[in-house]
Amino acid sequence: MKDNQTIARSFSRPVSGDALKRPPCQVACPIHTDAQRYIQKVAEGKPAEALAIIRETNPLPQSIGRICAHPCEDACRRGDVDEPIAICNLKRVASDGARAAGLGYEPPGTEFTTGKKVAIIGSGPSGLGAAHDLALLGVEPVIYESQPEAGGFLRTGILNYRLPKDILDEDIGYIRGMGVEIRTGAAVGRDIDFDELAAEYDAVLIAVGLSESRSLPIPGVDLPQVLLAVPFLEAVNAGREVPELGEDIIVIGGGNVAIDVARSARRVTGGKVTMVCLEADYEMPAHSWEIEDAVAEGIRIVCSQGPNAVVGDDRVEGLQVKKCEAVFDGQGRFAPRFCETELSVIPGDTVIIAIGQMSNLSFLTKAGPDVNERGILIFDREQCTTTRRGVFASGEVVTGPGTAVSALASGKRAAIAVARYLGVRVDFPQEPRPVGELPASIGDKVRKAPRRRTPARPADDRTGDFGEIELGLPEVDARCEASRCLLCAGGARYSQLKCISCLTCVRVCPYGAPWADGDGLGGISPEHCQACGICFTQCPVKAIDLEAVSEAGMEGEIDAALGEASALEFGCWYSQSRVEPEAPLVQLPCTGRLSVRLLLHAFEAGADKVYVAVCSEDDDGHFIHGHRQTRAAVAEAQKAIAEAGLEPDAIELRVEPELKCRPKV
Amino acid sequence: MITAERKNFDEIRRMTDAHRHVLVVGCNTCVAVSLSGGEKEAEQLAAQLRIARRRDGIEGSVKTVTVLRQCENEYLDSISAQVGQADVVLSTACGIGPQGLAVRYPGKRVAPAMNTNMIGYVKEHHVWTEYCVSCGFCVIGFTGGVCPVARCAKTLLNGPCGGSQNGRCEISPDVPCAWQEIYDRLAALGDLDTLARILGPKKWNVSNSGGPRTMKKEGFKP
Numbered sequence: 001m002k003d004n005q006t007i008a009r010s011f012s013r014p015v016s017g018d019a020l021k022r023p024p025c026q027v028a029c030p031i032h033t034d035a036q037r038y039i040q041k042v043a044e045g046k047p048a049e050a051l052a053i054i055r056e057t058n059p060l061p062q063s064i065g066r067i068c069a070h071p072c073e074d075a076c077r078r079g080d081v082d083e084p085i086a087i088c089n090l091k092r093v094a095s096d097g098a099r100a101a102g103l104g105y106e107p108p109g110t111e112f113t114t115g116k117k118v119a120i121i122g123s124g125p126s127g128l129g130a131a132h133d134l135a136l137l138g139v140e141p142v143i144y145e146s147q148p149e150a151g152g153f154l155r156t157g158i159l160n161y162r163l164p165k166d167i168l169d170e171d172i173g174y175i176r177g178m179g180v181e182i183r184t185g186a187a188v189g190r191d192i193d194f195d196e197l198a199a200e201y202d203a204v205l206i207a208v209g210l211s212e213s214r215s216l217p218i219p220g221v222d223l224p225q226v227l228l229a230v231p232f233l234e235a236v237n238a239g240r241e242v243p244e245l246g247e248d249i250i251v252i253g254g255g256n257v258a259i260d261v262a263r264s265a266r267r268v269t270g271g272k273v274t275m276v277c278l279e280a281d282y283e284m285p286a287h288s289w290e291i292e293d294a295v296a297e298g299i300r301i302v303c304s305q306g307p308n309a310v311v312g313d314d315r316v317e318g319l320q321v322k323k324c325e326a327v328f329d330g331q332g333r334f335a336p337r338f339c340e341t342e343l344s345v346i347p348g349d350t351v352i353i354a355i356g357q358m359s360n361l362s363f364l365t366k367a368g369p370d371v372n373e374r375g376i377l378i379f380d381r382e383q384c385t386t387t388r389r390g391v392f393a394s395g396e397v398v399t400g401p402g403t404a405v406s407a408l409a410s411g412k413r414a415a416i417a418v419a420r421y422l423g424v425r426v427d428f429p430q431e432p433r434p435v436g437e438l439p440a441s442i443g444d445k446v447r448k449a450p451r452r453r454t455p456a457r458p459a460d461d462r463t464g465d466f467g468e469i470e471l472g473l474p475e476v477d478a479r480c481e482a483s484r485c486l487l488c489a490g491g492a493r494y495s496q497l498k499c500i501s502c503l504t505c506v507r508v509c510p511y512g513a514p515w516a517d518g519d520g521l522g523g524i525s526p527e528h529c530q531a532c533g534i535c536f537t538q539c540p541v542k543a544i545d546l547e548a549v550s551e552a553g554m555e556g557e558i559d560a561a562l563g564e565a566s567a568l569e570f571g572c573w574y575s576q577s578r579v580e581p582e583a584p585l586v587q588l589p590c591t592g593r594l595s596v597r598l599l600l601h602a603f604e605a606g607a608d609k610v611y612v613a614v615c616s617e618d619d620d621g622h623f624i625h626g627h628r629q630t631r632a633a634v635a636e637a638q639k640a641i642a643e644a645g646l647e648p649d650a651i652e653l654r655v656e657p658e659l660k661c662r663p664k665v
Numbered sequence: 666m667i668t669a670e671r672k673n674f675d676e677i678r679r680m681t682d683a684h685r686h687v688l689v690v691g692c693n694t695c696v697a698v699s700l701s702g703g704e705k706e707a708e709q710l711a712a713q714l715r716i717a718r719r720r721d722g723i724e725g726s727v728k729t730v731t732v733l734r735q736c737e738n739e740y741l742d743s744i745s746a747q748v749g750q751a752d753v754v755l756s757t758a759c760g761i762g763p764q765g766l767a768v769r770y771p772g773k774r775v776a777p778a779m780n781t782n783m784i785g786y787v788k789e790h791h792v793w794t795e796y797c798v799s800c801g802f803c804v805i806g807f808t809g810g811v812c813p814v815a816r817c818a819k820t821l822l823n824g825p826c827g828g829s830q831n832g833r834c835e836i837s838p839d840v841p842c843a844w845q846e847i848y849d850r851l852a853a854l855g856d857l858d859t860l861a862r863i864l865g866p867k868k869w870n871v872s873n874s875g876g877p878r879t880m881k882k883e884g885f886k887p
Contacts, residue, residue, distance in 0.1 A: 502698040507790040540703035541693045541731075597705065600712040640709065643674035644717035 021526050022432040023488040025087060028075035030409035031129075032432060033057045035072055035087050036490055040548060042090050043482035043573045044587045045475070047097025051104040054094055059132035060125060060171045060408060063154055065091035066163050066470070069287060069403040077438040077488050083451040086473070086481050093478040105170070107177030112140035116422040119144060119201040121188050121363075124152020125404045126395025127207035128172065129411030130418070131180045137419040137426060141180050142201070146187035147234075152209055154404065156234045157257065159264050160466040189363025198367075198391060203418050206369075206377065206386070206393040207411060210357035210401060216252070220310025221353070229253070229261050229354035236264045246349030247271030250319045252307050253354035254284040255401075259291065261354045262299045266463055274300045274346060276307065278324045278336050293469070296459040302346065306338050310351055318347040359397045369393075382428075384410075384417035392418050435489040436527040442511055446530065447622050449661065452481040476576065480661035483573035487589065490548030491531030492524045498543035505535035505544060510624035532623035533593030537633060549588060554598055559605050561586045567609040568602050570594055574622040574661050579654035580611040592626035592633075599637035599651060610651045615659075666786075667695035667759045668793045669702055669779035671710065678714070680776040681753055682723060687714060688751035689778065690744065690766065691731030692758035699793060702757030702779055704731035710757060710778060725752075735762035741769040748773060801871030801878065807864060809850035814867075816843035822864040 025035040034053055041050035054061045068088045076084035098104035116139050120127045123145040131141035149155055150172050154163060176182060188194055198204050213228035215221060225244045235242045247269050251262045254277025266273045275294070277284060281303045284291060295301065305321035312318070323342035329335040361371060369386030370378050378387050379398040386393050394414035395407040419426050455471045456462075462469050473481060492505070492513065501520030513528035514521060514535060524535070524544070536544045536551070545551055562568055567583040570591050578585070588594070591612050602610050614630045615621040631653065638648040671677075681687050689711040697703025711729040718727065730747045732740040735758040748754055748766070753774045756762035759781040767775045785793030798815045804822065805812050814820050818836045819828075825844030828835030832845040851857050869875065 498693075500693055500697055500703075502700075504700065504790070540697040540700050540705050542704045542708075595705075596709055597712060600709065600716065603716050604712060640713050641716065644713045645720045646716065 021435040021489045024075035024434040025072035027434040028071045030406045031057045039482045039485045047094045048103035050094035051098040062095045062167045063171050080438045081443045081446045089454045110135045110178045113138040116202040118203045119197045120205045122207035123150035124209045126407040126411035129408040130415040133415035135178045143182040144186045145184045150182045161469045194363045204391045207395045209396045214356045225316035226351045248348045249273045249350045250348040251275045251352045254279045256286045258354035259286045276302045297463045318345045384414040452477040487531040487548045489526045491529035494544045537595040557586045568607045569611040571613045575656040576660040577656050577658040579613045590626045592629035596637045616655045668699040668785040669781045684752035685725030686752045687727045689729040689755045692735045694734045707757045802868045809847045811847045
């Protein structure tokens with residue numbers, strides 16, 4: 001029997017329905033990475049543990065940590081206080097930090113227990129994601145990649161300055177280390193027949209992406225100085241010289257690929273680069289930060305102009321454009337309207353067309369799967385199936401253009417679909433439900449802290465080469481940035497069965513999260529809760545626990561940190577300063593989360609001295625009343641240990657010497 | 666709400682140190698609401714005892730278990746396995762707890778960890794004040810909703826006495842004079858003529874001084 005036990009009512013019983021709500025960042029992430037949990041580990045200075053959490057859902061943590069479009073940050077509720085958490089940068093911090101510590105890069109051993117084999121066509125994020133998850137599910141994947149190296153568009157389309165090749169190689173190496181075979185230089189349809197593949201394997205997954213550039217039906221596109229985005233990027237990425245590339249380059253397109261083309265052209269030639277797009281500046285499909293970076297690098301962007309003709313007889317001399325009056329029709333569909341009389345010429349000696357991509361499905365045979373009238377695979381989004389039994393599809397070939405992380409998500413879903421088809425008992429994951437918006441009244445109560453910027457090479461320095469632009473957050477900055485996380489939906493959870501409606505939580509909560517009516521406690525609003533922990537420390541019947549920093553979790557942290565040591569420090573995220581650097585550290589978002597029980601637990605676990613960091617009394621700390629709760633718990637625990645015969649100062653309160661993560665008020 | 670306060674730690678140790686296996690039993694109703702003997706406090710006390718006993722080299726164990734109410738046999742039934750392993754059962758409930766345990770587990774030594782003090786009203790968070798002494802015959806209907814039995818130091822039914830000073834009781838400036846409060850309430854309600862009626866001698870035989878009381882209800886019985 002455990003030392004502590006409650007009969008008849010236990011936490012394993014149903015808890016309040018709100019507990020099912022998840023942080024918006026996790027919900028917004030296509031692969032539902034538990035960002036909050038890994039951010040917490042970054043704040044505690046444990047990058048390897050953070051990386052392990054990232055790896056639970058993300059098979060390409062290093063690559064995605066550099067290039068992700070981070071929809072999580074758009075959803076981040078901290079954005080309603082000041083600025084969203086730099087989640088993507090913190091992902092990189094986790095993998096860089098773990099590597100520096102020599103941890104987290106050993107692939108898990110896999111056993112292909114099902115005896116089933118799956119051929120995956122394409123080694124982009126979708127194919128790699130599917131292969132990784134299939135391997136974990138006991139299915140043996142073999143990837144066929146037509147290019148000489150694996151990675152798909154991550155290798156051929158994304159430039160070194162955003163994603164260094166050695167980083168991509170490490171991610172792919174990890175997946176290979178799990179027993180995933182990648183046959184490079186093996187093009188299906190050219191080197192191996194699709195029907196043979198379908199016959200040889202138990203299932204086939206088509207994850208070929210969008211590997212071919214679309215061209216334009218305008219006069220002059222046949223001139224030799226008119227290039228297409230994909231072959232151009234492939235050549236630049238492979239370090240090959242691009243014939244016919246001049247020094248005054250016009251890039252047609254306003255998306256992320258067009259930006260990459262423009263920035264690469266600038267680096268290769270050192271010359272003038274002009275982007276021309278249909279959209280007005282606020283309509284451009286490229287990410288705003290990509291546009292800013294391009295402009296900083298001296299790239300000129302001409303908006304609201306449509307290509308009319310490439311000018312020149314046997315050499316390109318420029319691009320004739322016409323004014324684009326509207327890109328979309330009343331229903332928001334792409335239907336550009338031009339003013340055919342308002343023409344002008346942008347001079348240049350090279351044109352690169354980057355207006356979109358399509359897939360190459362020429363390897364398909366009469367036996368299917370079928371494509372629709374627009375040449376797109378007929379596809380069931382739920383089951384990831386095509387019209388041919390045993391042939392599945394994932395990634396941009398079926399979803400259309402999107403982000404790398406969306407392709408990854410699609411591949412992961414396909415892995416489950418394929419595994420289910422092959423008899424593996426696995427379910428599609430349930431879609432999580434997000435916690436609601438941060439109420440304005442609560443946003444006002446959250447202490448402001450500016451987002452930490454990741455240092456980057458200055459624009460005039462970086463355009464001379466393809467070296468990585470972002471340099472990674474230094475450790476203290478990373479920990480402070482992580483400490484800005486509001487732990488949305490990570491706060492109080494309560495058991496309706498254990499609750500005795502004593503109203504203590506209602507009375508002590510500084511944020512008004514618990515609410516009661518004539519029938520007793522009605523609930524604890526996860527929207528209002530800031531996870532400060534005061535209700536948890538005060539609840540007399542232990543009906544409340546904290547989702548993100550649970551009592552059992554804290555006990556475990558105490559036991560693990562203490563080990564054979566005899567002293568322990570409880571520290572705080574928001575100061576990141578040590579009050580007893582020699583002692584092992586248990587770091588909490590705020591020491592106000594410490595209950596008397598947890599302080600006593602440290603002594604039971606073998607400590608004979610406990611240091612508790614606290615803000616000074618004239619500083620209200622990160623949480624309202626946080627330091628007062630810390631002081632009250634320490635005073636009560638000191639009295640308790642004194643009664644038990646220990647010296648009361650075996651628990652020592654120490655004011656933090658430095659507030660590294662926020663200015664003193 | 667019944668309120669109780671934890672006994673002096675040394676007193677608790679004197680009742681438990683001689684026993685090898687101690688079971689601290691929390692109670693998650695009145696004493697939990699009054700923040701003194703619920704699951705949290707029971708666990709805290711058990712931890713304290715473990716630390717103290719380990720330091721003094723006392724062998725054995727201190728475990729804890731909490732029931733919803735120690736005044737109900739069904740809840741006490743549910744901890745028979747834990748009670749069976751204990752040499753002494755230490756209750757953090759009101760005075761009913763250890764007695765209920767003693768009735769339910771006749772062969773088991775029981776001890777109180779608490780001093781039960783009152784039926785209290787929550788004046789504010791962490792502050793309780795005595796409003797009822799369960800005298801068995803309520804007169805509040807004649808005293809403006811203020812109980813002179815519980816709240817007047819002299820239990821006067823027709824007060825105040827001469828010790829009422831500026832609205833405070835002569836026993837302490839912290840104690841309001843119940844009769845001043847009665848007067849103020851009745852005045853505010855326009856019911857001062859109520860005070861013209863003298864309350865006769867009170868039926869004390871229905872109070873605790875008439876011996877232990879039993880309450881029975883008529884009606885359906887299974």
